[in-house]
Amino acid sequence: MTTHIETISKETLAELLKAGIKEGSVSTSVTNFDELVFENDSFTLLRSADENALNLTALNEGKKGSFSMNQLNPQGLKAAVEKTAEMAAAAKEDSAFAMAPGPKKMNFDHGPKVADREAMRDLITDFVQKTKKQYPEIGLRSVTVKFLEGRTHFENSNGVEANIRKGYYSFSALFNAQKGDNSSSMNYDGLSFTDFNLDLLSEEKFGKVFADTIAHLDAKKYGKNHTGKAIFMPSCWNTFIQFGLAHLSTGQLVAQTSRLEGKRGEKVASPLFHLESRPQDSLFANPNFLTSDGIETENQVIFDQGVLKTYLLDLYGKNKLNEEKVSNFSSRLYMPKGQSSLDEMIKGIDEGILIGRFSGGYPNANGDFSGIAKNSFLIKNGKIEMALSETMISGNVFDVYEKIYATSKEVYENGTCHLPYVASDGITIS
């Protein structure tokens, strides 16, 4: 059965081609969401939205223009076609621009279709009550549950067609610890899910992060400079992965500013660094099916025992750099669990840092980073010595990759990534 959005995509693409555009693509989507917000001590907002979106791309002899709008009425569609054609006509020619090859038909269907508002309310109520009881020092400043369901039809002039329906919930909390006049920094965490059967206060969800935050009521300054070992908590490790993956993107490779340019197939990291993207894995509540070019995502290994296996190129990057295939499927990162427990990793450090979150400037082109280690702990003589405040860390992202010497048996999975704790060396604390 042809859906409303499919009809719009087909008719708009036909109009685009009729307007003299040689190649084009149209993506039409409708999205509904419900968001329930609890702040400080009460529910404050129930927000719902019905949103449309239409994305048009026109390509004429290497000249590309893209236009997005949300008015799916005949006048809006006509104006969008004219605007996109005008933008392509005014563009500068670049033979690397292309449309995804076809024909190919794809259908994807994932997750719930309708928000269960009562279950959303009960999830927050239960979380708030249990937190008050089990972690009385924790102040929940904001707790949000959001349901989002989107339907998209993508179509291009090469015969690529994709129908996507995706529904999922997300949960997030912003909190700090407070005891008398003493207060910790703010902390936050979140996850995506499709099933309400969740134990949000389990150790791998909010349990550990609440305990860590309470420990920061007694946070102290480190007070000296030291270069040595560090353990990255999984969500912080995700940040450091993203710093490195930027060097595999079209933008940095085309600009020739990537530290990993020309390194595919080479060992660039420790053998313990194994990283995959699994955009459609059922492990993740919020999967990714299609790239913005209209190419189906694939599972792929990015680093295998420290060897760089692929760049992360979109269609433009693939053509610009004369590469064989599109590979910008870096969402939903998966790193397998390691051989050591977190306790064993801590025991192996004489003096170092357990880093919970990195608040810092984006690393420079060389990968050098510096910033504040938030929600972090000093490790001394194989034990957690104290929670740290106002502690700077610095180093180099690629050195960190090379010096990984342990990964944990414990893993963190939040609906969008699956990562262990990672231990490395060469981090300067000041």
Add this chain to the structure above:
Amino acid sequence: MDKASLKEILRQSDHYCELRSQQNKAHVLAFLNGDLVQNQETSDAGLSCRIYNQGGWGFASSSLRSLEGAQNVLSKAESNAAFMAKIEGQSSMELPQNSFQYERTYSGKGNLTTKEQVEFLAELNALVQKNFSDLKSVKLIIAFHELEKTLVNSLGSEAHHILPRTSFYTDFSYEHEGEVSSLMGFHGDYGRTADILTNPEDFLENLETQYKQVKDKAHGIHAQGGIKDCIISPEVTGVLAHEAIGHPAEADLVKAGSVAGNYIGEKVASDLVTMVDYAHTYNSKELPVPVYIDDEGVEAVDAPLIEDGVFKGFMNNRELAKHYGHLPTGNARAYDYSDEPLIRMRNTIIHPGKSKLEDMIGAIEDGYYFIQRSNGQADLTSEFMFGVTMGYEIKNGKLGKAIKDTTISGVAFEMLKTVDMVSDEFHVGTTGFCGKKQRMIVSHGGPSLKCKVHVGGR
């Protein structure tokens, strides 16, 4: 939709109610080494309705801009507010009854066509290639954003206004001994592209400075870590004002536990520091993000934050003005039609002082002059962090070698007490977005400050 149609629908609710019709436009063009790699225009329009019922807010939005769409969003917002009212333990209050009417259209030239913008970038790129031919990579970006809103509420507020902003970014990379150094330059102001991007040659002077600086940085040294005497430029001062003082002084974050909640009337900075979140005008000149009415229909007024070193108050919305017993400041702003108004800054500024920059540099024996910043973050304790992408060491009162990228940090309410010189310079700008659940156009700025800062180094 016009105000009259919205007002007609508004009468259907018995509760406090806002209806907003909005259109956002954006156009981003990017040149990378002479290739046009991005040419993307966006136009999103829709309606939203927010209703207050017994302590809870119901909000609904739709991209359908018609009477039917307006009736639908009002009905859904009413239903959402009723859901909230049924939740046990909710408590209600009467909101401040301020109302205001405001109308403003844009009186400037308008926007350049796509072709004209591509030509502008091509011409500027040619100038860069000609004058700075040894750069490894050059990226030039034009980013235009505009918000047009029509608002009515049940207290009689009515507004229609347009907020256009044009930003221009230049990213230079330079290679020295196999290591690439990059430096981004920013320029942004109120207005459409034809008013801001008048002549590529106008930017050449700034680009010459940026070229010199990226080369200096490529030959630069790593900063030494620790607490240092520093001068932060107006660019960095602006981010400090916004991130480290501004956010903690937003009343919703005060309610969430911000340290600023304890500071009204307290000394939090040196006598030399005065800071205000200006609604629209400073020193008789309109600022880059002029806000005359907020998205709750409250007249936007200046919000003094620090006066001669003493903390004065918060930025608020209707609900939290009532909660804290303050006058509404008109800081409730929404970015998209589908966004609810949140407390957001407008133009957050530290006042200039009387010192000369050269005297400030001359007063430092061993320290740093931080000129350009990247991203910044702060938390509710006012602990802040900013990336510094350009700076020089100061040795014996003189500028020395450039430094490579570093990070500065501190606790703002402590750091501001160390300010002992404030320059007579003043710069305010608007680029990028503030992120607090939604994005938002804001501006910030001020003078150079001489102070003590924790520098990240090796």
